[in-house]
Amino acid sequence: MIIDAHAHVGQGRFKSLSPDELLRQMDTNGVDRAVLCPVEEQIVAFNHEGNAYILEQVRGHPARFVGFAVANPWFGQAAVRELEWALGEGLRGLKLHAVYQGFPMNNTIVYPLIEVAARHKVPVYAHCGSAHFGEPLRLVELARRYPEVTFLMGHSSFSDFWNDLPRCHQFAPNILFETSRNTPGNFQQIGKEIGTDFMVFGSNAPEHYYHVDMPMLRAMFPDPADQEKIFHRNMARALGELT
Amino acid sequence: MIIVDAHTHLGNDIYAGQWSAAATDAAADEYARVMRAAGVDKGFTFTIAGLVSDPQPGNDELARARARYPDLMLPWGTVDPYWPEAKIRHEMRRCVQELGFYGFKLHPWLQGFSLTVPGMEVVADECAALNVPVLFHDGTAFYSTALQVAYFARAHPQVTVLSGHGGLAELWPDTIAPAKELANYYIVLNGPVQQGMQQIYDEVGPDKLMFGSDGGSFHPATVTWYLARTQALRAPAEDLEKILGLNALRLVGLAV
Incomplete structure (x- = not known):
């Protein structure tokens, strides 16, 4: 079983990918399931449109797709209501993008949304790796405040925050490190200093190709037990499917 | 097809438990093994130790390693722009005229300088x-944004900047306009997301782009x-041939 922990579908300004094309790529590369998020306009402004679209895809392919909801914290109570609705309808996580949505990741503005995720017992994926708003230690601040929530650190904070990752893990063991965008040198560090129990494979499709990235991760972590954790078990646990 | 990796480092693998990144003979041997196994014919070879401590021993390490693998390594030196002007000029001339290096690699955030400090005018000169x-x-951010590098190129049109x-x-979207506008600005495709690499190629074309990995001292998968x-x-195929090797060779005057 292979789960892609982070993919985008829809028609965005920067990212465009149809669910059918993603399914074709998944089939070609042996990816069983993918966690879907909306595209950038929907992350920023048109949250409901994005959530409804992702719900439609998940309902059409329940064995292949899991959906994460978006809600821009600047919408305040409307964002809380939107997230409650989306999770109630069957989406299974919250995706935050502090840069696109325009807030420092640890700002109080996002607390109400994390509290909704906590009540629903779903994970929170946070884009990280951007100086200032998307700094990984901001996610650590958030994760320490909500230790009961599993957070996914988007891109394992690529680009150059690799120095901070062991400290992030030291102080927030409820963070998993998602692999998309990141590089072998940094996986070497994460594997050695944090461990494969905390790594989660993601593609950030359509940004990257499965057929290029998956062999690299397998080459770096040749132990089947490590691969099982990175490609499946850790994300399945985050989704509450495994203990 | 000749393959040139336009961004490599020589030094011990600090992630494999080495305290120092100093380039031992063993590190040079490992570099050669990794590059040859990957099918890379030549590398623009940069120091690691010289970026985080004294540049001069780092440059000397590169010269020693190149003597060991003369066909494989094309060394690029480094300097500290906070040195006195005479020392910057002396070391740069030593690297090129005595050691036969092909260019210079500087790492503003690791080395701790802004591209606008006076010493960088000396480096450009x-x-x-x-x-x-x-x-x-x-x-x-904050010393090494794509635009900071592009504006160094814009400010110094007489210098070839990579x-x-x-x-x-x-920050890859910020490289596209300078690459189209500035004759002296080139891009090593070592870091943009895959979609970004494609967009850079689609908009800039094949002539100013080079393959690079940052490999040589990290895991071979790099x-x-x-x-x-x-x-x-x-x-x-003809564009890939340029990007994978010919452009890099041409840049350092080795194109056949």
């Missing part, structure tokens, strides 16, 4: 006088992954 390029780490990472995962990513570009 010597690069122009010696007729060698300079490559910068880019893609990182964006060493194509702006990495987030080289093979970036090679696979570059080969996965949707581009005709």
Whole structure:
């Protein structure tokens, strides 16, 4: 079983990918399931449109797709209501993008949304790796405040925050490190200093190709037990499917 | 097809438990093994230790390693722009005229300087006088943004400037306009997301782009992954041939 922990579908300004094309790529590369998020306009402004679209895809392919909801914290109570609705309808996580949505990741503005995720017992994926708003230690601040929530650190904070990752893990063991965008040198560090129990494979499709990235991760972590954790078990646990 | 990796480092693998990144003979042997296994013919070879401590021993390490692997390594030196002017000029001339280096690699955030400090005017002046390029780490706030490097190129049209990472995962869009506008600005495709690599190629064309991996001292997959990513570009074979090797050779005057 292979789960892609982070993919985008829809028609965005920067990212465009149809669910059918993603399914074709998944089939070609042996990816069983993918966690879907909306595209950038929907992350920023048109949250409901994005959530409804992702719900439609998940309902059409329940064995292949899991959906994460978006809600821009600047919408305040409307964002809380939107997230409650989306999770109630069957989406299974919250995706935050502090840069696109325009807030420092640890700002109080996002607390109400994390509290909704906590009540629903779903994970929170946070884009990280951007100086200032998307700094990984901001996610650590958030994760320490909500230790009961599993957070996914988007891109394992690529680009150059690799120095901070062991400290992030030291102080927030409820963070998993998602692999998309990141590089072998940094996986070497994460594997050695944090461990494969905390790594989660993601593609950030359509940004990257499965057929290029998956062999690299397998080459770096040749132990089947490590691969099982990175490609499946850790994300399945985050989704509450495994203990 | 000749393959040139335009961004490599020589030094011990600090992730494999080495305290120092100093380039021992064993590190040079490992570099050669990794590059040859990946099918890389030549590498623009940069120091690691010289970027985080004294540049001069780092340059000497590169010269020693190149003597061991003369066909494989094309060394690029480094300097500290906070040195006195005479020392910057002396070391740059030593690197090119005595050691036979091909250019200079500077890493503003690791080395702790802004591209606007006075010493960088000296670096630019010597690069122009010696007729060698300079490559910068880019893609990182706050000393190494893609635009900071591009504006160094804009301010010094007489110097050939390489964006060493194509702006990495987030700042790559900022490399496109300078690459189209500035004759002296080139991009090593070592860091943009795959979709970004493709967009850079689609908009800039094949002539100013180079394959690079940042490999040589890290896990061998660093080289093979970036090679696979570059080969996965949707581009005709003659363009890939340029990006994978010919452009880099031409840049340092080795094109046949």
